[in-house]
Amino acid sequence: MDLADECILVTGASGNLGAAVTRALSQRGAKVVCVDRRDDNYASATKGLDPDRLLLLAGYDLTSKDSAEAAVAEATARFGTVTGLVNTVGGFRTGRVLTDALDQWDTMMTLNAKVALITSIATLPALQAAGHGSIIHIAGQPGVKSGAGQAAYGASKAAVIRLVESLAAEHRKDRISVNCILPGTIDTPPNRDSMPDLKADQWIAPASIAELIAFLVSPQGAVVTGGAIPATGLV
Numbered sequence: 001m002d003l004a005d006e007c008i009l010v011t012g013a014s015g016n017l018g019a020a021v022t023r024a025l026s027q028r029g030a031k032v033v034c035v036d037r038r039d040d041n042y043a044s045a046t047k048g049l050d051p052d053r054l055l056l057l058a059g060y061d062l063t064s065k066d067s068a069e070a071a072v073a074e075a076t077a078r079f080g081t082v083t084g085l086v087n088t089v090g091g092f093r094t095g096r097v098l099t100d101a102l103d104q105w106d107t108m109m110t111l112n113a114k115v116a117l118i119t120s121i122a123t124l125p126a127l128q129a130a131g132h133g134s135i136i137h138i139a140g141q142p143g144v145k146s147g148a149g150q151a152a153y154g155a156s157k158a159a160v161i162r163l164v165e166s167l168a169a170e171h172r173k174d175r176i177s178v179n180c181i182l183p184g185t186i187d188t189p190p191n192r193d194s195m196p197d198l199k200a201d202q203w204i205a206p207a208s209i210a211e212l213i214a215f216l217v218s219p220q221g222a223v224v225t226g227g228a229i230p231a232t233g234l235v
Contacts, residue, residue: 001218003030008084008217009075011035011062011119017138017186018088019045020206024214025086026053033075033082035060055079062089062115068122075126082126084134084217089115094149104152112156116163120178124171132175134217137164139180139228161228168226177225179216183209184232204233 008025012018013034019041026032026049034042039058046054055078061067075082091111093104116137127133142150143157160180168178185203209231215221216229 001028001214001220003028003214003218006083006217007031007033007075007079007081008086009033009035009072009082009119009123010086010088011115012088012090013045013056014038014041014058015088017206017209018086020210021086021088021213022046022054023049024207024210025217026050028214028218029053030084030217031055031079033057033071033079035062035071037061062119063110065118065122068118072122072126081130082123083130083132084127084136085119085123086136086213086217087116087119088138089119090138093153095152096149097151101151105155108152108156109159112153113159113163116160120163120167124176127176128171128174132222133177134222135164135167135176135178136213136216137180139164139182141182141184141230141232144182144228164228165226172225175222177216177222179224179227179229181209181212182228182230182232202233204231208233 008030010018010022010032013022014036022032022034022045031053033055035057042056057071057074060071093108095104120135137160139160140157142154143161146154164178164180183204186206212231
């Protein structure tokens with residue numbers, strides 16, 4: 001997959017999944033615009049990558065439409081065009097409906113659903129101007145079927161899936177594909193720390209999800225749109 005003609009915005013790029021996506025896209029020749037509130041992981045995430053094809057942006061609050069649009073403007077000013085968005089920003093909380101869901105609801109809806117909506121709105125005009133593009137969001141299995149302790153989180157991820165379906169239908173004629181990934185538990189240091197009793201060898205490596213995303217943003221992946229794609233592994 002040659003991505004040399006693509007310029008892709010990666011949000012949450014300082015996180016574990018965002019860093020893996022940045023590396024996978026950059027190694028295939030894409031121009032990558034990293035966007036996050038912080039930049040503490042940028043040095044290690046971009047080590048060995050072509051600095052001329054990277055733009056590292058920090059201090060951006062993607063719950064704000066103005067901030068998201070400013071990031072897209074920075075990307076366009078640097079590279080002339082934007083052809084893709086990979087949004088990895090999100091949050092995770094568990095708690096029972098009776099005692100916890102009301103307190104968690106707004107936070108989960110903001111971090112998961114609202115950020116997906118805002119980043120899509122901010123990026124779409126640039127993709128339309130480019131004449132093609134792709135948008136990828138991260139949803140989750142509880143967005144399809146939730147369980148105990150997952151009401152607020154599952155509802156927010158279900159909202160992401162419905163958003164993706166609507167965007168895909170609305171922008172098919174613009175040659176913009178829109179999909180979301182439904183990962184299993186991602187093998188990251190925070191997840192290992194918070195769930196030490198579970199078998200991390202059955203979790204999904206961020207690099208594996210990044211490979212799937214690299215395909216979806218490539219010209220070959222443009223045939224897939226409106227999908228909620230499971231990435232749960234084989235074990």
